[in-house]
Amino acid sequence: MSEYILRTDELTKTYKNYKAVNKVNITVKKGDIYGFIGQNGAGKSTMLRLVTGLGFPDSGKIEIFGADTAKELNDAQKRMGAIIEQPALFLNMTAEQNLEVHRLQKGIPGKQCITDTLKLVELENTGNKKVKNFSLGMKQRLGLAVALLGDPEFLILDEPTNGLDPIGIVELRELIQKLNREKNLTVLISSHILSELYQLATTYGIIHEGRLIEELSLQELDEKCRQHLKIKVDDHEKGVTVLERKLNTTDFEITPDGSINLYSHLENVRIVSAALTESGLIIEHLSQNGDSLESYFSKLVGGSSHE
Known part of the structure; x- marks a missing residue:
């Protein structure tokens, strides 16, 4: 079985003269929680609509569970659950009634899946309360329950935390982590x-x-965003020796431009500077660097909007 759940190859979707998705190649491995980041209008929702079959690409290829023909993709998409834009909910029905409608639409046998899914999203005690009287967080969890009916292997969520308060965001995050951990x-x-x-x-x-x-990966992102002292000296090989012998550290790396990223001694800039200069090195640059995900993203796209 392929380790990849989703792969796209040069996937492209054009609206009039605007390429909403332009030759996109993504790879989602089995067991991943894949965070899709982009500004408003960057192409996130269009991309997810193409993957879920709600839209059709102009060119390129989609592979889901190893399937890539039209018929195979249709079958593969039945193994997925998704919330694209707002969950489709019936406001004058209860949570259980909502799931019953979707169960029948999906052709899922038996009603036990409704009980199990409501328990999974912690809505099993809502009884006869109508969805129109639910909080936004409860509605989001019910939308997630709809997506989880049929026990899918792949879940796609488009901006699921929109409008949620901080507690609702934490609850949704913990639920997604639980599903990933316990159900893979x-x-x-x-x-x-x-x-x-x-x-x-x-x-x-x-x-x-x-x-x-x-x-x-998260590990690669952490390395890129990790706080460090960026050091540029006239002889980086000698600089490395000074760090190892005088500061007793190997927690650094040499970048392609010959700079040294030192991940230790962040609070001892003067000691680092003194050790280098006392060894006869000329310090051309010394600064503390490191990004949050927000600032790293902004540097990549050349702006500050994160929507």
Whole structure:
């Protein structure tokens, strides 16, 4: 069985003269929580609509569970659950009645799945309360329950925390992590709340103006954003020796431009500077660097909007 749940190849979707999705190649591995990051209008929702079959690409290829023909993709999409834009809920029905409608639409046998799913999203005690009287957080959890009917292997969520208060965001995050951990559910989630994605995702794809500009793991992101002293001296090889012998550290790396990123001694800049200069080195640059996910994203796309 392929380790990849989703792969796209040069996926493109054009509206009039605007390429909403422009030759995008993403890879979502089994067990990932894949955080899809982009500004408003970057192409996130269009991309997710193409993957779920709610839209059709102009060119390129989609592969889900190893399937890539039209018929195979249709069958593969039945193994998915999704919330794209707002959940489709019947406001004058109860939570149980809502799930019963969707169960019948999906052709899922037996009603036990309704009980199990409501319990999973902690809505099992809502009884006869109509959805129109639910809080926004409860509605979001019910929408998630609809997506989880049929026990999907792959879950796609488009901005699921929109409008939620901080408690609702935490509850949703913990539920997604629980599903990923206990059911090995693979999740593709888009959000403009980057700090929230940082606490949730294991892999990231950053899209800008329809193009995927970077795809990286949480570990790779942490390395890029890790706080460090950026040191540029006239002889970086000698500089490395000084760090090892005088400061007793190997927690650094040499960058392609010959700079040294020192991850220790962040609070002892003067000691670092003195050790280098006393060894006869000329310090050309010394500064403390490191990004949050928000600032790293802004540097990549050249702006400050995170929506």
